[in-house]
Amino acid sequence: MNDKQSLILELKNSQQKIVDLTNTLSDDELTIPYHKGANPPLWEIGHSAFFFELFILNALDNADMYDPSMNPVWDSFNIDHEDRWNPGVIPSKESTLEYINTTYKTILARIEDNELSQQDLYLYKYAIFHQNMHVESLIWSRQTYGYKKMDFNPGENESTPVGTDQPSLGDAEIPAGHYLIGMPADSENFATDDFAFDNEKPRFEAELDSFKISKTLVSNREFLEFIKDGGYEKEELWSWGGKKWLNKEHNFGIPPEKQMLHPQHPVYWKQENGQWLERYFDQWQPINPDYPVMHVSFFEAEAFCNWADRRLPTEYEWEVAALGNKKGQVFKKLPWGNTMDAGKADLDGTYVAHVPVTAYADGESVFGCRQMLGTAWEWTSSQYLPYDGFKIDMYPFMSTLQFGYHKVTKGGSCATSSILTRGTYRQAYLPNRTDVFVGFRTCAK
Numbered sequence: 001m002n003d004k005q006s007l008i009l010e011l012k013n014s015q016q017k018i019v020d021l022t023n024t025l026s027d028d029e030l031t032i033p034y035h036k037g038a039n040p041p042l043w044e045i046g047h048s049a050f051f052f053e054l055f056i057l058n059a060l061d062n063a064d065m066y067d068p069s070m071n072p073v074w075d076s077f078n079i080d081h082e083d084r085w086n087p088g089v090i091p092s093k094e095s096t097l098e099y100i101n102t103t104y105k106t107i108l109a110r111i112e113d114n115e116l117s118q119q120d121l122y123l124y125k126y127a128i129f130h131q132n133m134h135v136e137s138l139i140w141s142r143q144t145y146g147y148k149k150m151d152f153n154p155g156e157n158e159s160t161p162v163g164t165d166q167p168s169l170g171d172a173e174i175p176a177g178h179y180l181i182g183m184p185a186d187s188e189n190f191a192t193d194d195f196a197f198d199n200e201k202p203r204f205e206a207e208l209d210s211f212k213i214s215k216t217l218v219s220n221r222e223f224l225e226f227i228k229d230g231g232y233e234k235e236e237l238w239s240w241g242g243k244k245w246l247n248k249e250h251n252f253g254i255p256p257e258k259q260m261l262h263p264q265h266p267v268y269w270k271q272e273n274g275q276w277l278e279r280y281f282d283q284w285q286p287i288n289p290d291y292p293v294m295h296v297s298f299f300e301a302e303a304f305c306n307w308a309d310r311r312l313p314t315e316y317e318w319e320v321a322a323l324g325n326k327k328g329q330v331f332k333k334l335p336w337g338n339t340m341d342a343g344k345a346d347l348d349g350t351y352v353a354h355v356p357v358t359a360y361a362d363g364e365s366v367f368g369c370r371q372m373l374g375t376a377w378e379w380t381s382s383q384y385l386p387y388d389g390f391k392i393d394m395y396p397f398m399s400t401l402q403f404g405y406h407k408v409t410k411g412g413s414c415a416t417s418s419i420l421t422r423g424t425y426r427q428a429y430l431p432n433r434t435d436v437f438v439g440f441r442t443c444a445k
C-alpha cells in the first residue's frame, strides 16, 4: 500500500466493508442496546469518516469540516461512551451514509489529484488502518449482539482450512538469546516499509531465556477438559483478579445471553441434553473440539494455565516465537516473511475462527508455531506499557489512555484486516473482555 493505486484499492475495500456492514443490518438492528464493548454502528462509521476529515482534509488543507456541529459527536475523545446512545445524538442512517460517502469521495480525489508525499502517504495509511480497526469492531459487535455473520464474499471460502490428524502439535522450543522486538522509531521509511503505531516503537533488543511455547492455540477440546475437571469451581486456580471477575466483574453483559453469575464456561457456550453448543453469531452450533477456544477473558486463560500447570507467554516471548528476529538478519514482520498472504492466516473476516488449531501449516513461524497471525488475539501475561523511548504519534490517544490498565494481546484476529496486522502489533484489552475475538496459547513452566 505504498502507491496511489494500492491506497485507492484499500480505501475502496474498507469503505465498501463499512457500507456493507451497515446496509446489511435492519433499522432495528442498528439501534443496539448499550454494551460496554460496542458502539452504535452509525457512530462507528461516522467517527471513521471524521478521522479522515480531521487528520487529512482539515489538518493538511485547512478544509472546513462537513458539519462542524457534529465534531463533538464523532470525536471519540469528546463524547463519553455511554452518551453515544443518547436519543438524537447520531443522525439518521441516510445522512450518516451521505457523510461518509462524501468524505470518501473527497479523499479519493485528493489521492488521485496530488503528489503523494511521505507525510500524505503516512496519514492516508493511518486513516485507512483506523477504518479497518472499526471494520473489526463492527464484525465482533455482530457476535456480541447475535446478528448474522457478515459474508463479504458470498459463495467463496466455503471449504474450511484443514488441520492435521493430531489434535495439537506440542511445544516449540525457543533457544535463549538476544532478540529484536518492535519497529524502528525514526526511520526514513516510516510511511512505507516501517509503518507502525506508536506503541510498537522504538525497536530494542531483549534477552530471553530459552522457553517452550505451544505450537497451537488452546482448542475447545483442551478447554472442555478444564471445564469437566471443575476448573471454574476450583478457587485455587483463580487469581485475586480472577475471583473478582468470577463473582463481580465478569458481566460483560451480552443481550442474547443471560448474564452468568459465577460463569461455568465461556460466555457463548451452553450445554443442552449433554451436548456443548456455542453461539456463533445468530446460530447455536455444536462445539467443534478442533477449533480454538474463543471469547475467554484473561482470567479464564490464567485459570486454565494454572490447571494445566502451564503459563501465558510474555509479550516478548510471543513476538519471538512468531518472528524470531535477531540483529544482523533481515527483520521479518510476519511469521513467514514480509509479504502478506491472506491464504496463510484466518484474517479479514474470512472464516471467523472456524478453523482447526493445527491448520495453516504454510503460515507457521520458523519455530513451527501456527496461527500466530489471525484467528484470535492472544492473551499475554504482559501489562500494556510503553516501550522505553515511546513518543506519542499523530493520534495522541492511540495508546496512552490504555497504558497500565490493559493486558497486551498479540497477533490480530479473524476479523483483523490483513493490511493492518504484523507480529510487532500490540493490541490492548482489559482482562475482563470476552466480547472480542480473543483466545490464547500457553508456555511450559
Ligand SMILES: [Fe+2]
Pocket (backbone or CB within 6 Å): 047, 076, 130, 134
Ligand atoms: Fe476510532
